[in-house]
Amino acid sequence: MGSYDALLFLSFGGPEGPDEVRPFLENVVRGRGVPPERLDAVEEHYQHFGGVSPINARNRELIAAIRSRTDLPVYFGNRNWHPMVEDTVAEMARDGVRNALVFATSAYGGYSACRQYDDDIARARAAVGDGAPHLTKLRHFFDHPLFVEANADAVRAALATVPEGARVVFTAHSIPVAADAAAGVPEEGGHRYSRQIAEAARLVAAQVGITDYDVVWQSRSGPPQIAWLEPDVVDHIEALHEKGVEAVVVAPVGFVSDHIEVIWDLDNEAAEKAEELGMAFARAATAGPDPRFADMVVELMAEHLVDAPARSLGGVARAGCTTDGAPCAVTCCEPVRRPTRP
Structure with a gap:
């Protein structure tokens, strides 16, 4: 059982206007060698909906639901678009947060679903420096x-x-x-x-x-x-x-x-x-808007706050609890090397 003074809600991010779509997509694929024509095609999908992804609005709704269920302050940071996680962790440090839990909006393992969130945490803490809060990411919850x-x-x-x-x-x-x-x-x-x-x-x-x-x-x-x-x-x-x-x-x-x-x-x-x-x-609807989803986040927090038992229904291995962006105990979910272009 640990002493924690905040929750960081960490997600993927999404544009909230037509002018934000291209820079958002460029953030998503940075360093991956994705050709511009692929970005053109995906950009059309976003522009079909006015350049607005619903993800940030859904996340803000979920954050409000979590805040109504916990006394801890809840901060919001994204990997690829504003509010960027680096800025959010800097804000947490200014507010005096020293030891926070992190809820990442993915139920599963894998590079993009899990390991990359560890990298986000490590990058944000490095950007803030010595005053950065310690951050502990909550576990996978696909079988909760x-x-x-x-x-x-x-x-x-x-x-x-x-x-x-x-x-x-x-x-x-x-x-x-x-x-x-x-x-x-x-x-x-x-x-x-x-x-x-x-x-x-x-x-x-x-x-x-x-x-x-x-x-x-x-x-x-x-x-x-x-x-x-x-x-x-x-x-x-x-x-x-x-x-x-x-x-x-x-x-x-x-x-x-x-x-x-x-x-x-x-x-x-x-x-x-x-x-x-x-x-x-x-x-079928996604699970996030269901009130039980916010209840689940609070349960995951309680595993660290009051040493509550970890509830699960399945028998498949899960992980996800990491501190300060350190990888899981086993070397897993590393990025796959992409073939070199001729």
């Missing part, structure tokens, strides 16, 4: 009962809007196969990203009362010569149609809150494909 319950109720609500017998399809952000292999050591039960996604889907499906469902992927952004987790959700909807499936419910269990990749890939592309094929379609 409240996260599972919120997703299960969202699936039930979506199923109620489509004909009986709809196929439930769980979806998460695709990553390179090599990156998934780096997210833990499978032979030793490591916390591989795809394994955690599959476990979350299994737990949610069990609560809904279904045993036959699918786990698919979305939002691939890499070059075609690199293998990514498959199948893609739109391709899978076509495959279901060929098998005679007449209705589908897509459940974005891999995401905490709506953002552009959820509303573009699912509410637009996947929904349009289903309509084109004459299939009934519904998209």
